[in-house]
Amino acid sequence: MTQRTTLLIACWLLLAGASGALAQQQAAGPPPAAPAPRTIVAVDVVGARTVGARQVQAWADLRPGDLFSNDAAAAAIRGLFDTGKFSDVFVYRQDEPDGVRVILNLTEFPRIKEIVFKGNEKVGEKDLEEAFPPLIGQFANRAVLVRELQPLRDLYQEKGYYSMEAHLDSSVVDTNNLMQLVVTVDEGEKLKARTIDFEGNTVFSDDDLRGKMKQSTGGFLRSSTFKPQQFDADKEKIALWYRDHGYLDAQVTDVDMEFAEDRAKVDLTLHVEEGPLYTVGDINWEQNERFDDLAVASRILLEKDDVFRESDYQETLRALHSLYWDTGYIYITIEPEREIRDHVVSVTFRFQEGEPARIRDVRIVDNQKTRDEVILREMRLYPGDVFSNSLIELSQRDIFQLGYFNNVMPEFQPADQDGDIDLIMKVEEKQTGQFSFGMAYSAQTSVTGFIQIAETNFRGKGQNIGLAWQFGSRQRYIDLNFTEPWFLGTQTLVGVDLFDRYQYNFDDFYESRLKGAAVRLGRRIPGTRFSRVGLR
Known part of the structure; x- marks a missing residue:
């Protein structure tokens, strides 16, 4: 006769502990022995809807021919739960004449078919979708999904919302075991910087350092909203400020953030290590063949015994590169070597000039x-x-x-x-054409309308053409102009203006009409690009 024994997860994991308790209650004899290991003749998978049976067997590490024991069953349960794909895992054994049949009874988490955001007013849905991991088609394991909310919190913190909270809801699961995941956001208010203080600074005052920061505690035309990326940039600005005044080792080593109870305000304390003051020592250069020492020296801003300023050092490098780049030496390599002794910085610039490029x-x-x-x-x-x-x-x-x-x-x-x-x-x-129209009224000209059309890059040839038309009962005019800035391929400008103008003066009872044309000529002034002399 075939005997079927049900082994649940609690039995496997608590068997060893339970035996001790039974020993105390049943002093008459030893605890019952665990079933002897038997060879697995088959592994059946029940309840897996989207995961293949072979994959389940691999995760459970149970295969025909293996020995089945309490430890093997417990390990299988742990392995299947660790995949994050199953909400329930049961292991059954069914004795057969030549071994044991193992039955894995599983309940899959539903898969996510859609993600919906609710409660977001200050951050757009597109930004949330980009920040949220791509979970469509994934198993809706709540323990895993809760961890996936962190990118949303990071996004809100970047925008200054430190009190933001998010939680997960799910809609009814359909017959295909698919569900809609609802992410509900409580955005809260933007975090404000209440105070900004410094510790460790002796060379510059708190006010000096605060003046280098974009982050502020508020004021005229200044926001106190805390912005993490901007704040990180401010820390680097402070270090650069020190380095530009000779404190090459200066850095912001730590930041204390003390939040108000409602997490709407924060007190910031920046810890500064200033380090020693550095001065300029000897400045030398080697292997410059294209330019003599005088030309190289004229580009160097560092002066011996001055405070070593990082900005002067970087500008010197740019000036030396520019000296060579302007004469075709684009492959120039300048290797500066710093030697520091007793807080004095000596620099040697070594040139590898290469050949000029055409x-x-x-x-x-x-x-x-x-x-x-x-x-x-x-x-x-x-x-x-x-x-x-x-x-x-x-x-x-x-x-x-x-x-x-x-x-x-x-x-x-x-x-x-x-x-x-x-x-x-x-x-x-970019768009170069312009079109405008409108109506106007004045006592002298009565009601007038106007249309203006202009194109500064006519036909893509760089030509300028324009039409201005004003019409009314007392004033009418039409102006047409055309300009060719490079006549016959030369730097000669030629322009033509045609006009027809009529005006009736109601107060003085006279009218005037003017028709005509004008020709404009111009030539670029030698040595300039946009200056011309002209005649019209």
């Missing part, structure tokens, strides 16, 4: 309307020229000042093994 090609990209030649004629560097960083910056400025672009960014690509480069000007075009 411009092989100049290309314009992302211009949908504006023609290449309109942009290229504003360039100060051309194919074959030696690379110059300052001329590229001037070209970037001149193109931007055309008024056709939101942004102009130079990019560089290696062109050949000689180190030459292709210069790519990447532009972002």
Whole structure:
């Protein structure tokens, strides 16, 4: 006869402890022995709706041919619970003539088919969706889901809401074991900085350091809302302020945050380690061949025995790089070596100059309307020229000042093994056409209407065309203008104006009419880019 014995989780985990208690109550004999291990002949999985039987067996670590025991059953239960996919796990054994059949009876958590946010008024749903983990299709294990709320708390804290609370609700589970997860948010109020104090500062006062921070405790046109990212940036600003006054080791080592009972206000205390004051020692340079010592020295801002200021040091590096970049040495490497003795900083700049680079090609990209030649004629560097960083910056400025672009960014690509480069000007075009209309009234002109149309980049050729039309019973005019800033491909401006104007003066009983045309000529002043002399 087949005997079936039900083994529940409580039996497996409490068996050892229960035996001690039974020994006290039943002094007449020893506790009952656990069933002897038997070979597993089959493992049946019941209740798994979306997880395969083989996967369940692997998690339970129970397979035909293994020995089945109390310990094996307990380990299987723990293993299945640890997956986070099951709300209930039961293990049954059924004795067979040649071994034991193991039955794993499971109840899966429902899967999430939709996530809905409620209560969020100050943070948009899109921001919440981006911060919340992608849980669609995942098992709705509440113990796991509660941990997933932390990114939402972090998001709210970044925006200053430290009292935010969130909890989970779920709607009715459908027949497919799918559910809607509802995340309800209690946003609370923004955290305000009540006080900002410092400890460890002797060189600069609290007011000096507070003045370097964007975070404030409120005041005229200043908000006291606590913003963590801004506050972190403020800590770095304080350290930079110290380093720029010779305290190279200064840092904000810790921050104490004491919250008010309602967590709506916080007292901030920043702990500062100032360190010693550093001064400038010897400044040397080596391996400069392209420029003589005088040219290099003219770019160095550090003076011996002065306070060692980090800003002077960084600006010196920029100036030395610029010296070389303006003459084509874009592959220059400057290796500064600092030597510190007794709080005196000596610096040696070592140059690896390389060879100058030339411009092989100049290309314009992302211009949908504006023609290449309109942009290229504003360039100060051309194919074959030696690379110059300052001329590229001037070209970037001149193109931007055309008024056709939101942004102009130079990019560089290696062109050949000689180190030459292709210069790519990447532009972002903007709307250049304008249209306006309206009505007006005055005692002299009565009711008038107007229409104005202007295009500063006509046909993408950089030409300017405009129409102004005003109409009414006492005043009418129409003006038409056209400007070609590069006539026949030269830096000569040619413009034509046509006009027809009529006005009736009601008070003096006279009228006037004027028709005509005007021609404008201009030429760029040599050495400038946007200055012209003209004649009309």
